[in-house]
Amino acid sequence: MSIKGKVVVITGASSGIGAATAKLLAAKGAKVVLGARREERLQALSQAIGDNVVYQVTDVTDRQQVRALIDLAVSKFGRVDVLYNNAGTMPQGNLSDREYDKWQMMLNVNIMGVLNGIGEVLPIMQKQHDGLIIATDSVAGHVVYPASAVYNGTKYAVRAIMEGLRQEEKEHGIRSTIVSPGAVRTELVNTIGNTQIQAGISELMNADDRQGLALNPEDIANAVLFAIDQPKHVAISEVLVRPAQQEV
Numbered sequence: 470m471s472i473k474g475k476v477v478v479i480t481g482a483s484s485g486i487g488a489a490t491a492k493l494l495a496a497k498g499a500k501v502v503l504g505a506r507r508e509e510r511l512q513a514l515s516q517a518i519g520d521n522v523v524y525q526v527t528d529v530t531d532r533q534q535v536r537a538l539i540d541l542a543v544s545k546f547g548r549v550d551v552l553y554n555n556a557g558t559m560p561q562g563n564l565s566d567r568e569y570d571k572w573q574m575m576l577n578v579n580i581m582g583v584l585n586g587i588g589e590v591l592p593i594m595q596k597q598h599d600g601l602i603i604a605t606d607s608v609a610g611h612v613v614y615p616a617s618a619v620y621n622g623t624k625y626a627v628r629a630i631m632e633g634l635r636q637e638e639k640e641h642g643i644r645s646t647i648v649s650p651g652a653v654r655t656e657l658v659n660t661i662g663n664t665q666i667q668a669g670i671s672e673l674m675n676a677d678d679r680q681g682l683a684l685n686p687e688d689i690a691n692a693v694l695f696a697i698d699q700p701k702h703v704a705i706s707e708v709l710v711r712p713a714q715q716e717v
Contacts, residue, residue: 481556485655
């Protein structure tokens with residue numbers, strides 16, 4: 470699947486990995502459809518990209534808004550070749566903190582947000598007998614560590630969902646990929662909530678690239694590009710991308 474001319478829908482597109490991916494794919498000739506909650510950020514990104522881009526305010530926890538984003542892609546460009554489920558949130562803390570609202574938010578965004586995207590795009594891709602669905606997972610979906618059990622759980626769930634998707638839809642020509650980053654310099658850090666944990670992670674974010682302690686959004690965008698830029702008979706199921714010096 471070459472990039473040029475492909476229609477790619479990206480959620481969580483207003484900053485970080487989503488914005489970097491939108492810029493890279495558009496530069497390679499893709500038509501990008503951007504969804505996120507912050508309209509001013511989407512507008513600025515669209516203006517920076519220029520041609521072959523549309524956007525719509527989208528909260529991935531709202532299935533009707535996700536459907537509207539997919540409908541926008543079809544009405545504007547006629548099809549959906551790639552859906553990139555990228556939106557996510559990462560509150561941290563021990564289970565004993567009993568932060569039920571934060572747990573529910575993670576379930577709604579990290580799991581239901583992915584399922585909403587899958588559910589709304591599948592009928593279109595089945596009709597096309599072609600498509601690629603990508604999700605931003607995390608190294609946290611492969612290893613478990615303290616103060617992150619619920620976040621770990623959501624990302625393990627995404628792995629299972631995306632593998633189930635692969636098995637169920639391969640006969641329809643639909644492939645699935647998870648991209649699992651380690652520490653990345655994005656605004657996701659701002660959702661951590663726990664001040665002590667956030668301070669430690671912020672130190673990694675501020676480290677020099679030469680220290681190999683954190684990645685840039687563009688590094689993950691390159692991994693997404695790699696997954697898309699494969700012939701149809703090739704399925705890239707998982708891509709793990711860690712900073713060179715990350716311990717877990």
